[in-house]
Amino acid sequence: MRPGPSQDDVRRQNLGALLRHVHVHGPTTRAELTTTLGLNRSTIGALTADLSAVGLVSEGAPKETGRAGRPSLVVRPESARVYAYAYSVEVDRLRAARIGLGGAVLDRRDLDRPRGLLAAEAAPLLAGAVKQMQQIVPSDAICVGAGVAVCGMVRRDDGLVRLGPTTGWVDEPIGAALGAELGIDVPVTVGNVADVAAFAEHARGVAAGCDNVLYLYGDVGVGAGIIAGGRRLTGHGGYGGEVGHMKVVLDGRPCECGSRGCWETEIGEHGLLRAAGRSGARGRGALLAVFDAADRGDARAQTAVRQAGDWLGFGVANLVNVFNPEMVIFGGTMRDLYLAAAAQIRSRLNSNALSACLEHVRLRTPKLGEDAPLIGAAELAFERLLADPLDVG
Amino acid sequence: MRPGPSQDDVRRQNLGALLRHVHVHGPTTRAELTTTLGLNRSTIGALTADLSAVGLVSEGAPKETGRAGRPSLVVRPESARVYAYAYSVEVDRLRAARIGLGGAVLDRRDLDRPRGLLAAEAAPLLAGAVKQMQQIVPSDAICVGAGVAVCGMVRRDDGLVRLGPTTGWVDEPIGAALGAELGIDVPVTVGNVADVAAFAEHARGVAAGCDNVLYLYGDVGVGAGIIAGGRRLTGHGGYGGEVGHMKVVLDGRPCECGSRGCWETEIGEHGLLRAAGRSGARGRGALLAVFDAADRGDARAQTAVRQAGDWLGFGVANLVNVFNPEMVIFGGTMRDLYLAAAAQIRSRLNSNALSACLEHVRLRTPKLGEDAPLIGAAELAFERLLADPLDVG
Numbered sequence: 001m002r003p004g005p006s007q008d009d010v011r012r013q014n015l016g017a018l019l020r021h022v023h024v025h026g027p028t029t030r031a032e033l034t035t036t037l038g039l040n041r042s043t044i045g046a047l048t049a050d051l052s053a054v055g056l057v058s059e060g061a062p063k064e065t066g067r068a069g070r071p072s073l074v075v076r077p078e079s080a081r082v083y084a085y086a087y088s089v090e091v092d093r094l095r096a097a098r099i100g101l102g103g104a105v106l107d108r109r110d111l112d113r114p115r116g117l118l119a120a121e122a123a124p125l126l127a128g129a130v131k132q133m134q135q136i137v138p139s140d141a142i143c144v145g146a147g148v149a150v151c152g153m154v155r156r157d158d159g160l161v162r163l164g165p166t167t168g169w170v171d172e173p174i175g176a177a178l179g180a181e182l183g184i185d186v187p188v189t190v191g192n193v194a195d196v197a198a199f200a201e202h203a204r205g206v207a208a209g210c211d212n213v214l215y216l217y218g219d220v221g222v223g224a225g226i227i228a229g230g231r232r233l234t235g236h237g238g239y240g241g242e243v244g245h246m247k248v249v250l251d252g253r254p255c256e257c258g259s260r261g262c263w264e265t266e267i268g269e270h271g272l273l274r275a276a277g278r279s280g281a282r283g284r285g286a287l288l289a290v291f292d293a294a295d296r297g298d299a300r301a302q303t304a305v306r307q308a309g310d311w312l313g314f315g316v317a318n319l320v321n322v323f324n325p326e327m328v329i330f331g332g333t334m335r336d337l338y339l340a341a342a343a344q345i346r347s348r349l350n351s352n353a354l355s356a357c358l359e360h361v362r363l364r365t366p367k368l369g370e371d372a373p374l375i376g377a378a379e380l381a382f383e384r385l386l387a388d389p390l391d392v393g
Numbered sequence: 394m395r396p397g398p399s400q401d402d403v404r405r406q407n408l409g410a411l412l413r414h415v416h417v418h419g420p421t422t423r424a425e426l427t428t429t430l431g432l433n434r435s436t437i438g439a440l441t442a443d444l445s446a447v448g449l450v451s452e453g454a455p456k457e458t459g460r461a462g463r464p465s466l467v468v469r470p471e472s473a474r475v476y477a478y479a480y481s482v483e484v485d486r487l488r489a490a491r492i493g494l495g496g497a498v499l500d501r502r503d504l505d506r507p508r509g510l511l512a513a514e515a516a517p518l519l520a521g522a523v524k525q526m527q528q529i530v531p532s533d534a535i536c537v538g539a540g541v542a543v544c545g546m547v548r549r550d551d552g553l554v555r556l557g558p559t560t561g562w563v564d565e566p567i568g569a570a571l572g573a574e575l576g577i578d579v580p581v582t583v584g585n586v587a588d589v590a591a592f593a594e595h596a597r598g599v600a601a602g603c604d605n606v607l608y609l610y611g612d613v614g615v616g617a618g619i620i621a622g623g624r625r626l627t628g629h630g631g632y633g634g635e636v637g638h639m640k641v642v643l644d645g646r647p648c649e650c651g652s653r654g655c656w657e658t659e660i661g662e663h664g665l666l667r668a669a670g671r672s673g674a675r676g677r678g679a680l681l682a683v684f685d686a687a688d689r690g691d692a693r694a695q696t697a698v699r700q701a702g703d704w705l706g707f708g709v710a711n712l713v714n715v716f717n718p719e720m721v722i723f724g725g726t727m728r729d730l731y732l733a734a735a736a737q738i739r740s741r742l743n744s745n746a747l748s749a750c751l752e753h754v755r756l757r758t759p760k761l762g763e764d765a766p767l768i769g770a771a772e773l774a775f776e777r778l779l780a781d782p783l784d785v786g
Contacts, residue, residue, distance in 0.1 A: 002406075002410060003406060003407045003410040003411075003430045003431060003432055004398060004402065004403030004404065004405075004406035004407045004410075005397060005398065005403065009397065010397030010398065010403075011397070012397075013395070013396060013397035014396045014397045017395060017396040017397075018396075037396045038396060039396055153747065153749050153750075155749075162749040163747065163748075163749055211629070212628055212629040212633075224715075228621055228622075228626045228628075228633075229621075229624055229625075229626065229627065231622055231624070232622075233621045233622065233626075233716070234622065234717075235605055235621075235716055235717025235718065235750070236604070236605040236717050236718060236719040236753055237717055237749060237750075237752070237753065238717070239717040239747070239749045239750045240605075240621075240715065240716050240717040240750075241715065242714040242715065242717075242747055242750060243714070243715055245714045245747055246711040246714055246715065247707060247710065247711060247745055249643075250707070257747060259744065259745055259747075314640065314643075317640065318639040318640060319715075321635040321636070321638045321639055322617075322633065322634065322635065322636055322639065322712075322715065323626070323628055323633055324627075324628025324629050324630055324631070324632040324633040324635075325628065325629060326629040351652065352640055352652055354546065354556065354632070354635055354638055354650060354652075355556075356546050356548075356555040356556055356630060356632045357546075357628070357630075357632045357633075357635060359630070360629055360630065
């Protein structure tokens, strides 16, 4: 336990709490802010004035309520004026977006990523997309930072991508490369894609209000973003959540990480395509074709989906015993597999997980869908702003 | 992010921080407290006076330093006067202790526990031990509460033991039973034994200063106490850390939890004794006899220890990939197994865990040894005191 904060700290914390509230919940009346934040009216007024002075929020009359008396002013985040850049580096795709305070996607660009493309090659492509977007940014707008979601293990201290088994990245400095290409003087924060997608769903998605969440994200491999006790679980170096590399089969099939029998060799892209007799194929489209074939009655595709679903339930049961979450979210390719094999997954969970660990678990698909990595990457940038709002710009 | 605290909250937090410092680090000069807590001298003086007035700390001259000038007063926790009761419910043993502020064991009693003994039968035995201890408690001493460490899954809200596969407990209200037997008006907090042992090692043991810790505790089964980002990971209902029930073998041996192939069927007491050809034996003594036989060259015992060590490494590698801890602690019977098979465990870890997740992991045995569950149980009680020190008594 640390000693109590100074008065300056308290003011910063109050500014952050107010700004976070409108960032997450949208326009809010002063009266509601007073109640929700538990601060008095004059404090709310002073905080709003401070945030307004630096252009982070604006105040205005509410819509006509029909009630008598002076209506409470509405505090709105400056969503069109205050923004962050968000990037997502996926196995087969690169994405860039401009995301406003409040979480709206203001603009976006998608690009193919040839497998094997390294950070030094990806950065100019992403920077090019940003330059296109910059052409229509209002001249008085404020960029508060940039965030990157990456398929790979990200060192927390400096954002170095230590290993991306499915992207082929080893010690790739994507944050530094992007910073250099962009030539804009804002910090670039890098995070693992499952971690930032979980962060987004926890902040403003299906897991809002849940303190213990497991978000399984599949691209070609599988990772987890974990919220424990309301906070992101990152581990010592930032590499926590590598659930795809839990061994489930002693001396099983070789994995791209260099080991054998990892969970993702059974539930990831390669495993599912192999089981479906389509080892030559790859990519999300090939996966969807298997689910589609299973739907249409193709016996081999059905067996492949059933097996993978069974393995998915097997691993989720283990994680439920370890984390006792209240929600498990299936994102990326895990969403497709979950929807195709929900019965197997529930059955495995019921037979393998301890009933006390399982009793309040809800299984869900993402509310933010494929935008979660981008929105989460922007949240990484907004976090700095929320920690010290008057330090903007 | 919550709004900043009120002035009352800040004062409470400062009182807690000062008391926690002397509780964990022992007698400390006012000058050191000023530096460590980052508060000014007059604040430290006022906080110390408040804590001293309610009998939680005392002040006195330091030992002769030989330096010139007026020496800084030393603040000491009232270790002999302020205490908590701590209980440990293990598979074959019941323990009770009286533990002073500062963490010293002031008194203790150990009792055998016949397997099958329920909470209603255990509580009078533990209460009897406490009544013996009470006879020599000074009349002006203050009991701040009681904590219980239990082999089993503990519901956080009310301390109900939902399931203890190895103790045979199902929905056992040990906290309430102890409260009723003791007839003393203090709260009784119940926690899982691995959780509280991890808490103790993190607060004042081998993991002091480590933010990401995995503590594996073996009695007959195996559980984990997990510290993530400096905080205890408990999960939604309080059941997190049930790593012994991760499945490692598809359709493996039956487990006492009702499922099959759980990790503890390979590394727990039953698995090791079975592999050593001693299925009829049980208890810690029988386990130690296997390690001893392996040491003396008994081939079957050696094979059993090697296999169990290999499985221990297998599971730890999975957990290292999931949690990226900086330390793994082997406690209870896992300490014995770790010491007997360290080579297998390290070898499995090196081949199975991702190198980034593994790179800063230290493997350790507990500093507090067998006292960790008792000291951790007392810490549960002291936590309430530290959260609001002036609410004592």
